[in-house]
Amino acid sequence: MTAVIRLEGRRRGVLRRSWDYLASFDGLAKTAMWTLAVLFTAALLGRLFGLGGSPTAIVGPRLAAPSLAYPAGTDSLGRSLLPRLLEGVMTTLLLSAVAVLLTAVIATLCGIIAGYRGGRTGGVIMRVGDILYAFPAIVLAILVAAVVGPGYIAALCSIVLVTVPLMTRMVGQATRLVAQRDFITSAVISGVSTPVIMTRHVLRNISGTIAVQGTYALSVAILVEGGLSFLGYGVQLPGSSLGLLVQEGTLYMVKAPWLILLPGIILVIAILAINLIGDSLRDRFEPREARSLE
Amino acid sequence: MSAILDIQDVTVEYSTGGTIVRALDGASLAVRAGETVGLVGESGSGKSTLGSLVGRLLPGNASYPEGRVLVDGHDVLQLGVKELRTLRREQLGFIPQDPISALDPTMRIGRQLELALRGLPNDRAALVGHLERVRMREPERVLRLFPHEISGGMAQRIVIAMTMARSPRILIADEPTAALDSNVRSEVTKLVFGLARDAGTTVLWLSHDLRSVGRWCERVAVMYAGRVVEDGPAEQVLGSPTHPYTVALAAADPAGVQPGERIETSSVDVATLAESFRDDERAAKRRAKTRKTDAESADDPEPAPEEEVVAR
Amino acid sequence: MSETILELDRVTTVFRTGWGRGRSELVAMREVSLDVRAGETLGLVGESGSGKSTTASVALGLREPTSGTVRFLGEPIGGPKQRRARRGLIQTVPQNPHWSLDPRMPVGLSVAEPLAALDGSRLTAHAERVAELLRQVRLDPALAARFPHELSGGQRQRIAIARALVTNPRFIVFDEAVSALDVSVQAQILNLIIDLQAQHGFGALFISHDLAAVRYLAHRIAVMRLGEIVELADTARFYETPEHEYSRQLLEAL
Numbered sequence: 001m002t003a004v005i006r007l008e009g010r011r012r013g014v015l016r017r018s019w020d021y022l023a024s025f026d027g028l029a030k031t032a033m034w035t036l037a038v039l040f041t042a043a044l045l046g047r048l049f050g051l052g053g054s055p056t057a058i059v060g061p062r063l064a065a066p067s068l069a070y071p072a073g074t075d076s077l078g079r080s081l082l083p084r085l086l087e088g089v090m091t092t093l094l095l096s097a098v099a100v101l102l103t104a105v106i107a108t109l110c111g112i113i114a115g116y117r118g119g120r121t122g123g124v125i126m127r128v129g130d131i132l133y134a135f136p137a138i139v140l141a142i143l144v145a146a147v148v149g150p151g152y153i154a155a156l157c158s159i160v161l162v163t164v165p166l167m168t169r170m171v172g173q174a175t176r177l178v179a180q181r182d183f184i185t186s187a188v189i190s191g192v193s194t195p196v197i198m199t200r201h202v203l204r205n206i207s208g209t210i211a212v213q214g215t216y217a218l219s220v221a222i223l224v225e226g227g228l229s230f231l232g233y234g235v236q237l238p239g240s241s242l243g244l245l246v247q248e249g250t251l252y253m254v255k256a257p258w259l260i261l262l263p264g265i266i267l268v269i270a271i272l273a274i275n276l277i278g279d280s281l282r283d284r285f286e287p288r289e290a291r292s293l294e
Numbered sequence: 295m296s297a298i299l300d301i302q303d304v305t306v307e308y309s310t311g312g313t314i315v316r317a318l319d320g321a322s323l324a325v326r327a328g329e330t331v332g333l334v335g336e337s338g339s340g341k342s343t344l345g346s347l348v349g350r351l352l353p354g355n356a357s358y359p360e361g362r363v364l365v366d367g368h369d370v371l372q373l374g375v376k377e378l379r380t381l382r383r384e385q386l387g388f389i390p391q392d393p394i395s396a397l398d399p400t401m402r403i404g405r406q407l408e409l410a411l412r413g414l415p416n417d418r419a420a421l422v423g424h425l426e427r428v429r430m431r432e433p434e435r436v437l438r439l440f441p442h443e444i445s446g447g448m449a450q451r452i453v454i455a456m457t458m459a460r461s462p463r464i465l466i467a468d469e470p471t472a473a474l475d476s477n478v479r480s481e482v483t484k485l486v487f488g489l490a491r492d493a494g495t496t497v498l499w500l501s502h503d504l505r506s507v508g509r510w511c512e513r514v515a516v517m518y519a520g521r522v523v524e525d526g527p528a529e530q531v532l533g534s535p536t537h538p539y540t541v542a543l544a545a546a547d548p549a550g551v552q553p554g555e556r557i558e559t560s561s562v563d564v565a566t567l568a569e570s571f572r573d574d575e576r577a578a579k580r581r582a583k584t585r586k587t588d589a590e591s592a593d594d595p596e597p598a599p600e601e602e603v604v605a606r
Numbered sequence: 607m608s609e610t611i612l613e614l615d616r617v618t619t620v621f622r623t624g625w626g627r628g629r630s631e632l633v634a635m636r637e638v639s640l641d642v643r644a645g646e647t648l649g650l651v652g653e654s655g656s657g658k659s660t661t662a663s664v665a666l667g668l669r670e671p672t673s674g675t676v677r678f679l680g681e682p683i684g685g686p687k688q689r690r691a692r693r694g695l696i697q698t699v700p701q702n703p704h705w706s707l708d709p710r711m712p713v714g715l716s717v718a719e720p721l722a723a724l725d726g727s728r729l730t731a732h733a734e735r736v737a738e739l740l741r742q743v744r745l746d747p748a749l750a751a752r753f754p755h756e757l758s759g760g761q762r763q764r765i766a767i768a769r770a771l772v773t774n775p776r777f778i779v780f781d782e783a784v785s786a787l788d789v790s791v792q793a794q795i796l797n798l799i800i801d802l803q804a805q806h807g808f809g810a811l812f813i814s815h816d817l818a819a820v821r822y823l824a825h826r827i828a829v830m831r832l833g834e835i836v837e838l839a840d841t842a843r844f845y846e847t848p849e850h851e852y853s854r855q856l857l858e859a860l
Contacts, residue, residue, distance in 0.1 A: 182700030183708045183716065186769065189666055190720035191693025204710040336788035337759075475653040476815065476859045502789065546793035549818030556800075557793045557822070 029280035032273035039089055039270060046086030055083040056238050063256040073258045075248065085262060088240040093270070095152065095241070096221035099159035103221075104214045107164050111171025112198055112206070116179050126172060133165035137220075138227055145233035155234040159224050163217040174209040178202050208285030215278035219271045226267055242267045297324040297364070298496050299348065299464055304361030306343055306352065306520075317343040319520035320361070327463070330487065330497040332507030332528070334543070335517030341500050344517065345466045348498070349386045350378060366463065387462030387495070389470040389486070393449035397441040403452055404437030410456040428455045428485055447478035454486055461493040468500045483510055504543055505550070508532040516540045610680070611777045611809035612665060613641040617674035619660050634660040635671070636833040642777065642809040647799075649824025649841070650813045651856065657833040658813050662781045665811055666698055679776065694724050694773035699766050701782035703759040706766040713757065714740075714750025717769045724773060732772075739768040742805075743798060760791035764798070771802065780812045784819055796823050817856050821845070829853050 022033065053059060056079065064074040072081035110129075114122035132140070141158035148154045178184065179202065187197050222242075228234035229243030237244070242263045249260025306318040318340045325331050335341040346352050347363055350370050363370040365385060373381060390396045398406055407424065408416045418437075425433035428451040441449060450470060457465065467486060471479040487510055490497045501507045507514055507528070514531040516524040516539065524537040535541045544550065551557055619635040634657045642648045652658040663669040664676060667683045676683040678692060697720065700706045707716045717739055718732040737747035743764040754762055763783065770778050780799065784792045796819060803810060814820050820827060821841060828838040829852060837850040848854045 181705040182702060183706060185668070186698055186700060186706070186766075187719060187723075188668070189689075189693075189696060189698050190723045190773070191690050192719060192723040196723075201708050201710075205708070336790065476817075477653065477855060480859055504789075542790060546790045547818070548793065548796060548822035551822055557797060 025280055029277050032276040032280075035269060035273045036277075039266065040093060043086045043090040043093065046083060047090055050083070053080050053083050055079065055087045055240060063252060063259075065256070066258055072262055073256065075256075075259055076252060081245075081259065081262065084240045084245065085266065088242045088245050088263060089266060089270075091235060091239060091241040092222055092225055092243070092267075095155055095225055095235075096159065096218055099156050099221050099225075100163065100214055100218045102156070102160050103163045103167055103217050104210060106160070107167035107171050107213070108203070108206075108210055110164075111168045112175050112202055114168065115172040115175025116194075116198060116202060118176070118179075122172070126169065129165040129168045132161060133169070137162045137224060138231075141224055141228050142231070142233055145228065150233045151236055152234075152239075155225050155228050158228055158233075159221040162224050163220055167213045167217055170209055170213045171206060174206040175202055178205045181205075208281070212278055212282045212285055215274055215281055219274040219278070222267065222271055222274070242270075296327065298327040298366055299323070299325040299498070300362075300364040301344065301347070302362045302364070304344075304347065304363060305359050306340075306347060307357050307359065308353070309355050309357070317356075317520060318347070318361075321517070321521050323515055323522050323525065325464075325496055325498065327496055328494055329513060330490070330499065330511045332499045332501060332511035332514045333517060334501055334504050334507050334514060336502055336543075338519075339517040340520040341517045342468055345388075345468050345498065345500050348464065348466055349382050349388060351388070384460070385463045387457040387460065387465040389450075389453055389457055389465065389467040391469045391472050393446060393453045393470075393473070394441055396453050397449060399441050401440075402437070403439050403441070403444070407437070407452070407456060407459075411459055414459065424455045424459050425452070427458075427489070428452070429481075430455075446474055447482060450474060450482055451485070454482070454489070458489045458493065458495075462495055464496045464498065465490055466498045466500070469502065472502075504532065504540075505547055516543070608644040608646070611642050611644055611678070612811070613677040614661075614665065615639055615675045615677070617664060617671045617676060619657075619664060619669065620672045633833050635664065637674070638830075638833075638835055639674075640828055640835065640838060642811055644776070644809050645803065645807040646826070647803065647810040647812050647824045649820035649827040650811060650830060651815065651817050651820050651827060652830035653815055655832075656830045658815075658830050659781070661830070662698075662779050662811070662813055665777075666696060666779055667692075694720060695775050696777050696779075697770035697773065697775040698779045698781060699763070699770050699783040701785060703762040703766070703786055704754075707754040707762055707769075709754050711753070712751050713754055713762075713765045716754075717750070717765060717772055720769060720773045735772065736768075739772050740765075742771065742802065743768045758791075759787055760795065763787060763791075763795055767795075767798065767802070771806065771808075774806065775808055777809045777811075780810060780814075782814055783812075785814060785816060792819065799823060817859075829856065 022030075025033070058078045059080050060070060060074050060078050062074060062076055062078045064070055064078075066073040070080045070082065072085055074080055075084070110125050114125040116122075140161055141154075144158045144161060145154040148157055184197060184201055187201060192200075225234055225241060226243030226246065229241045230247040232247070235241040235244050245263035246260055246267065249256075249263060252259050301321060301323045303320050303322050304318050305316065305320060308315045308317055321340065321344055323331075323333075323344070333341050333344065343352065343356075347358075348365065348370065350363075350373075358371050361371075365381060368377070368381060370378070370381065397403075401409075404421055407421050411420070411424070414420070421437055422433045425436060430436055430448065430451055436444065436448065436452075444452070454470075465486070470486065471482050474482060483506070487497065489495075497511070499507060499511055504514070504516075508531070511528055513526065514524075514528045515522050516531065516535075516537065518537075518539045524531055524535060524540045531540060532544065535544055545558060548557060617635055617638045618633065621632045621634055623630055623632070636657075638657075638661060640648060640650075650658050650661060660669065664671050667676070667678070667689055678696070683692075707713055714733070714736045715729045717736045718729045721727070721732045721735060722729050733750070736750055740747045740750060745761060745764050745768070749757065749761065749765075754765075757765070766783075783799075784795050787795060799810070799812075800823060802808075812820060812824055821844070824841055826838065826840050827844045828835050829850065830836070831852050837844070837848065837853045839849070844853065845857075848857055
C-alpha cells in the first residue's frame with residue numbers, strides 16, 4: 001500500500017534551495033545583498049585582474065581629481081585611489097568575515113554551554129562576557145593592539161573580543177529558551193546524550209539567532225576595523241583597508257575630498273547593507289508582530 | 295423587540311503574507327438588552343473575532359467585506375474614529391482572557407484604576423469602593439501593589455472592577471476564567487454575572503465550554519467555521535441540540551459521561567472534519583505562501599491570527 | 607494484583623531560593639506516597655501550585671527528592687546517572703502540543719529518536735517502526751515527513767504519544783497532555799490513551815487540573831493540594847463518596 005516513507009522530508013538541489021531562499025527576502029534586503037555582492041565582486045576582480053592598476057605604484061600627479069585616467073583620483077603620493085579602494089574593500093570584508101566566523105564559533109560554543117548547563121559554569125561564562133562587554137569597544141581594541149602589536153592579527157583579535165560577549169549572551173538566552181521546551185525533556189528522558197541534544201535540537205533551533213547575531217557582528221566588525229586602522233592600530237601601510245584610507249583622507253579633506261569621501265561612503269554603504277540584511281533575518285526568525293488597533 | 299447588539303451576516307477576512315483567511319463567514323447574532331448570551335466554539339470557530347468585532351478591535355490586517363454590526367443602532371464598522379472611541383468608552387466593556395497582560399506592569403493598581411475611572415469620582419474612597427464591589431480582600435493594600443505582585447484571580451477582579459465601573463451597556467467577556475484555577479473560576483463567574491445583573495448590562499460570554507455556559511447564560515449560541523450554527527435558550531441547546539456539531543460537542547465532554555461509559559468519538563465526525571478542514575487550509579496556505587518555516591520556531595506568546603481562524 | 611511499576615514512598619521535595627536573609631523555602635511535595643501498577647492509570651488532580659508538576663518530574667527521575675524514596679520496578683530510581691540504564695522504560699507525553707516536538711525536525715524523526723537513543727543508531731533507520739506507531743495512534747504514516755507546524759494540535763499530540771510508545775515503555779507520564787486541546791479533539795485522545803494502554807499494558811500517571819478528564823480515564827484518583835495528597839481512592843468510590851472536603855468542592859465545580 002504505502003511505498004517507502006521518506007523521513008528526511010523533501011529534498012531538492014542545494015543550489016536551487018539556496019536560490020529560493022534568497023529570493024524569498026524582501027526588496028530592501030535583496031537590494032542590500034546585491035550591493036554587497038557587487039562590492040565584493042568588484043574587489044575580487046580588482047585583485048585578480050589588477051583592475052585600475054597596481055595599488056602601490058606611483059602613477060601620476062599627487063592629489064589629482066577623479067578623471068578618466070584615475071577614476072577615483074590619486075592620493076598624496078600619486079598612487080591611483082581605485083586599486084587601493086578595491087584592495088581596501090577586500091581587506092576589510094575578508095578580515096571582518098574571518099573574525100566574525102571565529103566569533104560565531106566561540107560564541108555558539110560558549111553560549112550553548114552556558115545556556116544549556118546553566119548553574120556555575122554558565123554563570124562564569126556569562127560574567128566573563130559581561131566584564132568584556134562593559135569595556136568600551138575601542139579601548140579594548142587598543143589594549144589588544146598594544147599587546148599583540150598593530151597589524152592584521154591585532155585587528156582580528158580585537159574584533160573577536162568586541163563581538164563575542166554580546167553574541168554569547170544572545171546565543172545563551174536563545175539556548176535557555178529552547179532548553180526549557182518539552183521536546184528537550186522528552187529527549188532527556190529517552191536517554192539521548194547531552195552532546196547529541198545540543199547539536200540535534202539546540203543548535204538547530206538557535207541557528208536563526210546565530211545568523212542574525214552574526215550579521216550584526218559583521219557590521220560591528222567592519223566598524224571596529226575601520227576605527228582601529230584609523231587610529232593606526234590595525235592594518236599597516238603599504239596595505240590598505242577602508243579605515244586606513246579614511247584616515248589618510250582626513251589629511252587632505254579640503255584639498256582632495258574624494259580621498260575621504262569615497263572610502264567613507266563605501267564603509268557606510270557596506271554597514272548599512274549588512275544591517276538591513278540583519279533586520280530582515282531578524283524579522284524572519286523572531287517575528288514580533290505589531291498588532292495595531294486602527 | 296429592540297436588539298441592543300445586532301450582528302448581521304458579517305464576513306471578516308485576515309490577510310497574512312499574501313493569503314486571505316476567512317475568520318467569519320456570514321455570522322449573525324442579535325442580542326436584546328439585558329440578555330446573557332454564551333457564545334460557544336472551539337479554537338478556529340471565529341468566536342474571538344466576533345467578540346472583538348463588536349468594538350472593532352481587530353488587528354490591522356482584518357477587513358470586513360460584508361455585513362453590519364449594530365450597537366444600539368450605530369453601525370460600528372462605519373463609525374469615525376472619534377465616535378468609535380466614544381462608543382467603546384461609554385457602551386462597551388471587555389474582559390480579556392489573560393488579566394495580567396491587561397494591566398500595565400509599571401503602574402500600581404491604584405493608579406491604573408484611577409486612570410480607568412477618568413471622568414468619574416476617583417478619590418481613594420471610590421477606588422476602595424470599586425474593589426469592594428468585586429469582593430477584594432484588603433482593598434487598601436491592593437491599591438498599592440504592582441500587577442506582578444497579585445494572583446491571576448485578583449488581577450481578573452481588578453479588570454472586572456475597571457470594566458464594570460462605567461456600567462457598560464454591553465459586556466464582552468472572552469474566556470475570562472480560562473486562565474484561572476477551578477475554585478476561583480466559579481467565584482469570578484458569579485461576580486461578573488452578579489454585577490452585570492445589577493447594572494442591567496447585556497453579557498456576551500465567550501467560551502469553549504458548553505457545559506459551564508449552560509449554567510450561567512440564558513441563551514447559548516454555538517459557533518462553527520465562522521458561523522453561528524445554533525442559537526436558542528440554554529436548556530434547549532444543551533438539552534436537545536439540533537446541529538450535528540453541537541451534538542458532537544456535548545457528547546465529547548468527559549464530565550457528562552457516567553462511570554464505565556465510553557465517549558462515542560465515532561459520532562464526533564465533526565471534530566475530524568474540523569481537523570481535516572484545518573489541514574486543507576494549512577496545505578492551501580503552504581502552497582500560496584513562500585515557505586515560512588522559520589517563523590514557527592520563534593517564541594511567539596500570542597497565537598498569530600491565522601491560528602485562530604478557519605477559512606472556507 | 608499486577609506488578610507495581612512505580613512507587614513513591616513518603617517523598618518530600620523542598621525548593622530553596624535565594625541566600626542570606628532573602629533565603630526562602632517552598633515545600634512542593636510533603637510526604638507524598640503513591641504507586642502505579644502495570645496496566646493502570648493513576649490520575650493526579652490539583653490546581654496550579656499544588657505540586658503535581660514537581661511530582662511528575664520526580665516520578666520521571668528528573669528531580670531527586672529531598673527525602674523519601676522513589677522505586678521503579680522495585681529498584682530505587684536513583685539520580686540522573688541511572689537514567690541511561692532505564693532509558694526507553696519511562697516516557698512522557700508533555701503538555702503543550704506546540705512545544706512537544708522539535709519544530710525543526712520532521713515529526714517521523716522525533717518519533718524515532720527514543721529508539722535511536724537505545725542502540726545508538728541513526729534517526730532515519732527506523733522508518734518502518736515509525737510507520738507502525740503512526741498507524742497505532744491512527745495517523746497516516748505519510749505524515750512522518752511533515753514538520754510540526756504543518757500538523758494540527760491534535761495530530762501533534764498523537765505524534766507525541768507515538769514517540770512515547772515507540773520503545774514499549776513500562777511507565778508513561780501524561781503531564782496535562784490534553785489540557786490545551788479542544789474538547790472534541792480531547793475526547794479522541796483520551797480514548798486513544800485508553801485503547802493503547804489496554805494494548806500495551808503500560809502504567810500511567812495522568813496529571814491534570816481537569817477532574818472531568820482524569821475521572822474519565824483513571825482507575826484511581828489522587829487529589830493533591832498544597833503539596834500533599836489529600837485523597838487517594840478508586841475512581842468509582844471517588845465518584846460516589848469523596849471523603850475530603852476539597853475533593854467534594856472539585857466535584858461540585860464540574
